[in-house]
Amino acid sequence: MQHVEALEVLLQGLSGVPKERVRVHELCLKSGPNLGVVSSEVRLLCDLAQPTPSWTIRHVGGSMRGAGAEQISILVRTIVESKASNNVLRYFYTIGYKLDHEILKVGFAFRFQRGAQFTVTVTSANKMPKLHATDEAVQVTPGIQLVEITAPCAANNYTDVVSAVTSFCEFLAPLLHLSKPGNSTGIVPTAGAAAASLMSSGGAKTM
Numbered sequence: 001m002q003h004v005e006a007l008e009v010l011l012q013g014l015s016g017v018p019k020e021r022v023r024v025h026e027l028c029l030k031s032g033p034n035l036g037v038v039s040s041e042v043r044l045l046c047d048l049a050q051p052t053p054s055w056t057i058r059h060v061g062g063s064m065r066g067a068g069a070e071q072i073s074i075l076v077r078t079i080v081e082s083k084a085s086n087n088v089l090r091y092f093y094t095i096g097y098k099l100d101h102e103i104l105k106v107g108f109a110f111r112f113q114r115g116a117q118f119t120v121t122v123t124s125a126n127k128m129p130k131l132h133a134t135d136e137a138v139q140v141t142p143g144i145q146l147v148e149i150t151a152p153c154a155a156n157n158y159t160d161v162v163s164a165v166t167s168f169c170e171f172l173a174p175l176l177h178l179s180k181p182g183n184s185t186g187i188v189p190t191a192g193a194a195a196a197s198l199m200s201s202g203g204a205k206t207m
């Protein structure tokens, strides 16, 4: 928990923007056999932090491959998002999708510009004891937070975005090491001391 507070202080200093509350109900749907041979997966996200919850459909594509992709420490992939009305779940059920799992992500986010349009989220995963009962959600893995850093890029600027994200990750190095899936990631061994010094300095330092 101290690590999370220290990370928040660090992110606050680096981004210079106030944190936003995150409370997202995420439903993962898979297509049934009647919708083609290869099953497809979509995520419906309901943003519960807004006064009026809003829905987004997210499709996550495969990651960039090849020698260039191997060399960079960041995963580049297509993510297609569309806003949807609040009957979107019924729509997907009607055309043959089934609920695979649902989760409530709770935490905070910082959105800012620093050589790229960054979104950094720190969330914990919560599960619902009953279908869609987000008010009764309980933490799945107490004490474990998911830290995600994303920034949009296009074919003609992804190298700039990759270097902006890579250098931003260096600033987090006193606390955690981030990488793409497959490479070791996590809290660094000396994070306790770094967290204590960040907390005692009040985090007023801007980098």
Ligand SMILES: *[C@@H]1O[C@H](CO)[C@@H](O)[C@H](O)[C@H]1NC(C)=O
Pocket (backbone or CB within 6 Å): 070, 071, 072, 073, 074, 179, 180, 183, 184
């Ligand atoms: C993954 O980890 C290995 C071993 O630590 C390292 O050599 C390699 O550069 C890393 N790859 C990326 C893309 O970070």
Ligand SMILES: *[C@@H]1O[C@H](CO)[C@@H](O)[C@H](O)[C@H]1NC(C)=O
Pocket (backbone or CB within 6 Å): 115, 116, 117, 152, 153, 154, 157, 160, 161
């Ligand atoms: C790269 O291009 C994408 C898509 O046009 C844009 O959203 C993003 O802000 C650009 N990033 C930079 C660093 O130029």
